[in-house]
Amino acid sequence: MSDRIPFRVIEIAPAAADKSKSQPGGGIHTRSFTGFYRNLRISFAGALFALFFGTAWLQWNGRQAVLWDLAESKFHIFGATFWPQDFILLSALLIIAAFGLFAITVFAGRVWCGYSCPQSTWTWLYMWCEKVCEGDRNQRIKLAAAPWSLSKLARRSLKHTLWLAIGLLTGLTFVGYFTPIRPLxxxxxxxxxxxxxxxWVLFFTAATYINAGWLREAVCMHMCPYARFQAVMFDKDTLAVAYDPSRGEARGPRKKGSDPRQQGLGDCIDCTLCVQVCPTGIDIREGLQMACIGCAACIDACDEVMDKMGYARGLVGYKSEHNLQGGTTQWLRPRLLGYATALVVMIGALILALQWRPMVSMDVIKDRGLFRENAQGQIENIYLLKIINKTNEPQQYNLRLVDAEGFELHGRTTFTLAAGEMSEQAVSVALLADRPTSSSQPLTFELQDSDQPGIRTTAQSRFVAPMNR
Known part of the structure; x- marks a missing residue:
């Protein structure tokens, strides 16, 4: 008998499920709700807004605290300044973010999307503006179906004015991280x-207005790549927003206080509130779906209904596949531990890289001319030094050759640079011997701070000389 590859069937809700019963009105109109996860999401959103909108206005030693100065090719973040030579650290940050996302996805699914993703956060803010201007869900559905009138025009105009104002503030703030925001x-x-x-201010204004105001769930469902590969990272112990069919089925209405089991019913009263609060309009009772962003709005809505009916909470909740099958979730598992270990290692490596980052930078560029003969008859090469003081204080540096017996450095060897200054200096190196041992020999230049010997850097180049003189 030939070996067979084992497989497991996963039921996914149809992509074109009929939402007319729970989402009428020509679009997704979410219902207002309260609950623990809503409050948690608001807390995360508040922190994100404070960080994004507030940080741009902070000052540090007479300049903007966080500024990516494209004109000067340097990035200020409070007391530290980073140059193009330090951009390898940006790669480390991106790798850390990737491993962090992988780890949190394996642990609890798309909680990043539901609680901290800018697309979701700004969409919730725009939906709140919509509620303020046009009323709650049923009022918005009626307004959408009503003919145009002065009242409808005023409500819609106010909503779009708020949307554009938020978009303009977002665009201004984003550009303000690349151009000083106060004069901007x-x-x-x-x-x-x-x-x-x-x-660029108008571009990001329009992008915010369109993405958060009009596209909304379409970005999560059709444009975001994370929605496409998230399922690959799930395992049987990944926590995801899920409905417990063993407890909820069969669905149906009933009177409060009655025993649903005597009527052949489960705990789900088929109120569809879980669908009405969903920002992507899905029915969580149909199983794990690509459009679910893990925001837990359906959990809050269902728990509120369970409280009113006198049932236990958790009909919809964060559950693993093992939970739904009656088993126990395994918290420590190889994939999760692997991602967590990689994340810790990368964070540690970044911290060490920041501590060991040289606070002075030097690039050595050899002159295009191969060599020349100076007044003393010595073979001489010309070099251009590009020196950057990465500290926030003036520094004095000394230049010398390292392990360069038979060579002599000519020109200026002491340099004083202001905080953050970049200077270009030309020096020459002469060959003391009458005949070179090789036509091309390595040279090492060392630049060291006069007062702080720990601030130093080296750069490599080559010395070229003719073999026959």
Whole structure:
């Protein structure tokens, strides 16, 4: 008998499920609700908004605290300044973010999407504006179906005005991380902003307005790549928002206080509130679906109904496949431990890299001319040094050759640079011997701080000389 590959059937809800019963009105109109997970999401959103909108306005030693200065090719983050030579650290940050996302996905599914993703966070904010201007779910459905009137025009105009204002503030803040935000905001308020800065402010205003106001769940369902590969990272112990069919089925209405088991019913009263609060309009009772962003709105809505009916909470909750099958979730498992270990190692490596980051940078560029003969008859090469003081204080540096017997450094060897200054200096190196041992020999330049010997750097180059003189 030939070996067979084992497989496991996973039921997925149809992509084109009929939502007309629970989502009428020509679109997704979410219902207001309260609950623990809603409060938790608001807390995360508040922290994200405070971080994004507030950090751009902070000052540090007379300059913007966090600024990616494209004109000067340097990135300020509070007391530290990073240069293009330090951008390898950005790669480390991206790797850390990737492993962090992998670890949290294996542990609890798409909680990043539901609680901290900017698309979800701004969408919830836009939906709140919609509720303020047009009323709760049923009122919005009626307004959408009603003919145009002055009242409808006023409500819609107010909503779109708020959306555009939030979009403009978002665009201004985002561009403010690349161009100093205070003069940028002043120029915008006085209608003096123009050129490239105005284009990008308007671009991100429009992007925010369209993504959070109009596209909404379409971004999560059709544009976000995370929705496509999330299921690959799930295992039987991954926590995900799920409905417990063994407890909830069969569904059906009943009177409060009656015993559903005597009527052949489960705990689900088929109120569809879980669908009405869902920002992507899915029915969580149909199983794990790609469109679910793990926001737990359905958990809050269902728990509220369970409380009113006198049933235990948790009909919809964060559950693993093992939970749904009556087993126990295994918290420590190889895949999760692997991602967590990689995450800790990368964070540690980044911390060490930041501590060991040289606070002075030097690039040595050899002159295009191969060599020349100086007044003393010595073979000489010319080098251009590009020196950057990465500290926030003026520094004095000394230049020398390392392990360069038979060579002599000519030109300026002491340099004073202001905080964050970049300087270009030309020096020459002469060959003391009459005949070189090789046509190309390595040279090592060392630059060291006069007062702080620990601040130093080296750069490699080559010395070229003719073999026959």
């Amino acid at each position: 905001a002043l120029e915008l308020l006085t209608f003096e902003l123009g050129g490239v800065a105005l284009f």
